[in-house]
Amino acid sequence: MDTPDRAAAAPSAAARAEDSPLFSFIDSLSPIEPLKSAYSASSIQAYQSLNITSISSIFTSPHDNAQKESKLSKSSFAEFSESEVCADESDKNKPSKSSNAVRLFACTSTLTQATHKITSSVSEGTVGPPEGSNNLPPPGQFDSGSPDHNTTPCHGVRSDLKQGKCRKLQAFQAAKTNTSEKRKCLFSTEVQLMDGCQPEKLNDEILGCDWDDLISATSGELIAYDEDHKGVQLAVSNAESCGFLLSKLTGDGDISDRTHPSSSTQTYYRELLMDEDQTENAQLVPDGEKNISTEEIQDNLYEANGSIPTGYKVETQQQRGMRRRCLVFEAAGYSNRIVQKESVMDLSVSTCKGKSPVQNHSNPGKTPSPQLQMDDDCSAGVFLGNDHDSSQSNSPQKKRRKADNGDDGEACKRCSCKKSKCLKLYCECFAAGVYCSEPCSCQGCLNKPIHEEIVLSTRKQIEFRNPLAFAPKVIRMSDAGQDITGEDPNNTPASARHKRGCNCKKSSCLKKYCECYQGGVGCSSNCRCEGCKNTFGKRDAAVSTEAEEMKQGGEEAENCGKEKENDLQKANVQSEDQPFLELVPITPPFDVSSSLLKPPNFSSAKPPRPTKARSNSSRSSSKAPGAVHSQKFTKIANSGLNEEMPDILRDDASPGNCVKTSSPNGKRVSPPHNALSVSPSQKGGRKLILKSIPSFPSLIGDASSGSSMNSSESAFNTASPLALGPS
DNA sequence: GAGTTTGAAACT
DNA sequence: CAGTTTCAAACTC
Structure with missing residues (x-):
């Protein structure tokens, strides 16, 4: 020196x-x-x-x-x-x-x-x-x-x-x-x-x-x-x-x-x-x-x-x-x-x-x-x-x-x-x-x-304890759709959903106590709120809409159909802590767009909730949300992101993906941890969508950290504006 | 700014 | 798994 x-x-x-x-x-x-x-x-x-x-x-x-x-x-x-x-x-x-x-x-x-x-x-x-x-x-x-x-x-x-x-x-x-x-x-x-x-x-x-x-x-x-x-x-x-x-x-x-x-x-x-x-x-x-x-x-x-x-x-x-x-x-x-x-x-x-x-x-x-x-x-x-x-x-x-x-x-x-x-x-x-x-x-x-x-x-x-604990609470699809495809500005926030659903009782989902409301999304069947008056979308409406969708989805694979039916029933009785199966699959692209492609949204919201980039995890994969809501997903995807989605993402969930999932506590469900890996056997749109999650790699399962990292990296790249660029 | 309300998270 | 407690944000004053 x-x-x-x-x-x-x-x-x-x-x-x-x-x-x-x-x-x-x-x-x-x-x-x-x-x-x-x-x-x-x-x-x-x-x-x-x-x-x-x-x-x-x-x-x-x-x-x-x-x-x-x-x-x-x-x-x-x-x-x-x-x-x-x-x-x-x-x-x-x-x-x-x-x-x-x-x-x-x-x-x-x-x-x-x-x-x-x-x-x-x-x-x-x-x-x-x-x-x-x-x-x-x-x-x-x-x-x-x-x-x-x-x-x-x-x-x-x-x-x-x-x-x-x-x-x-x-x-x-x-x-x-x-x-x-x-x-x-x-x-x-x-x-x-x-x-x-x-x-x-x-x-x-x-x-x-x-x-x-x-x-x-x-x-x-x-x-x-x-x-x-x-x-x-x-x-x-x-x-x-x-x-x-x-x-x-x-x-x-x-x-x-x-x-x-x-x-x-x-x-x-x-x-x-x-x-x-x-x-x-x-x-x-x-x-x-x-x-x-x-x-x-x-x-x-x-x-x-x-x-x-x-x-x-x-x-x-x-x-x-x-x-x-x-x-x-x-x-x-x-x-x-x-x-x-x-x-x-x-x-x-x-x-x-x-x-x-x-x-x-x-x-x-x-x-x-x-x-x-x-x-x-x-x-x-x-x-x-x-x-x-x-x-x-x-x-x-x-x-x-x-x-x-x-x-x-x-x-x-x-x-x-x-x-x-x-x-x-x-x-x-x-x-x-x-x-x-x-x-x-x-x-x-x-x-x-x-x-x-x-x-x-x-x-x-x-x-x-809760694989989705760090997942974004709200899936805001309208913003994403607009951002990515520039289509349907009428995609109301109600089309987005709080993944886990709120449990409001006194706030009527009209105050920020309500996570749905706070997130600017309507309540969904996932919610267990009482007296929902969410201006972004009432829970009852969401439930009924989903019920119709369920009925129309009768041609789905048998297992999936059963799952849906069960889901519908659960939703109707409002007593089920329904996992956020409905919208999890669409979370990634929306999150990506809303949080990364739309700075105003980014800034106006809380710190962007990290979406979980699920990597290999027996726990989660075995409990993958599956295709219970595949039709919903498809519908959502078509309404908002269809143009932007890879073909594979538009594919209806295969029966193979119709895996009923449940979280350990029955409230939350983890998307497939291996969703990030583009495995032929995991061709389900859900998984590929998850690939886009700009989120954290799962901390569960160190053994798979390597693949997790890779897939997470991939996800991150996808999420990154740099990666999202035309290049 | 302090106190209250609220609902999610954590705990049992 | 349901009930309870804890907690911090949201809210009110």
Whole structure:
């Protein structure tokens, strides 16, 4: 990292963002790194061998985290405090101040400065160069981790954190082969920018405190690399912490001036402490001190973009949005490519939420260049507005910004869970398959990327209990039909249905308590509502209509006919928790169109409910909704999507598909999990339609994850605007 | 903003 | 599987 002859690489790196080490690194941070690698024993061992203290204890700063402290999920406190707080606050467990740590910080510092420089070169005056010869605040400004803050409880290292680290490490390993030299160039150049400040020296001067503590947790993997690549890879592989520090040092601009959180964020932070952690952490975290979650550190990798040349920014924003949105994709092993497509999708489709915090705080006064314009438009803000940073969102400014963006409030509205930890379907975010994000006001949230394992396992459990738990609640066919085919605008919302059906009693399906009404669809026979007055379509009408259809469908295969008849009877007696057989088959195309092809609809609705892309699952396949409602399906398809549907989709369900299905609880039925695979034996239109579901791969059945992933990927591609394009 | 209502989700 | 409880959103004031 201190090779002088590489100094010249910095400008070129700035100019050629795509070739830059950081870019490569970020690019390598695939969220779907194979879990195996993430858990590789070697990685974990290397990490564990470091006797790492927690990140929370590392980045505890009462001042320098105005931007981020409010981002802290309360879970960060709760999680760490409950089981992982180590009472021993002494230094005895701290790793000795290692050269690695020194290098890391030095690297960070240099990177910071270099970034400043690069950024400045991109847009002069946008980000003032760091102040002071070393451009670093005095030790006092780095209260976090300072001896003064040794009272901060040192937390254990979360296993998921380790895994995440290891995963990133793997990613880095994969990427470093091609980019290590470039990184070296970049970072060596950065060293040159330090005006002769030696890393160790810098560390000694600036830290004046236990920065080794700060380093230890996040630099575990880096240290492992340090042997081979010295500080270069150390810094790069520890981009998270580097990013964190970057944001501290540069992203937030002048630390001394910005260390004091805005009142809003501070308030938020304190609310976090008081509301949830007062019983757990309040006494452990003195007022004014702040722990920085690992999640936050992850975020900082992206937030570091604030001081990163524009060329990097878009890419990392995509990554950011990716993380925000692809909760399940990650777990299911979606390819990074797919995820990126999703990101692109977001860019083109998603609502314009608040601009990125990065942009806000890192590019003050920037004169937008054509490119930096790109960052400023809504597409760029989507991701950051969608990410799980909460600090910015909680500022009135940001909220106002969101409101100004014109989208209805619901688009930005998120959960407010208090007790569910956002790990139950009560949580809209969790139910939607997304991580909680800044708009959320949840408490004790575990629905965060950092709690990925918990989230996924919980999802699994819920899915196991109810395979359709995460399926879209409402099938809006009218929008889809209009969007895709441009036909029949008279396709009323009533033609769509709430899949599971509501159970309203007092709301008469006239209020948003009613999911059908909320979804803008009429009630159906699936509903068990009383006194239905759904303006989008009453349940009684739906039932009678379906009854007629049933009768007309007498020529259907015998088994299917029987099923239908039974279904009709059930509907008529209004006592059956009829699975959403009726419309499940059409869900995918409609969802695709409504959520992906029709931005207005997208934005006006709640976070798009992820449709389940069912992959192989004996459970579901054996209980496939079948063709009980094949005629309905056909009718619907003809009315709305016939032109757009593949021939196979227009095919009436074959008798073979007439499988009566039932959910475990009798209320919900899962579409075939293998619907995504285009198997000849699964030629039923339903399954092929499901292929289009832009949804999560089933978490059920890991054994089929491979096929699941593939099929999900296929589904996703189909769902993606990119895939939907003429190409 | 606090309190109430509501119905889905979770639990037993 | 039905009844109950829990939960958070929707709603009202």
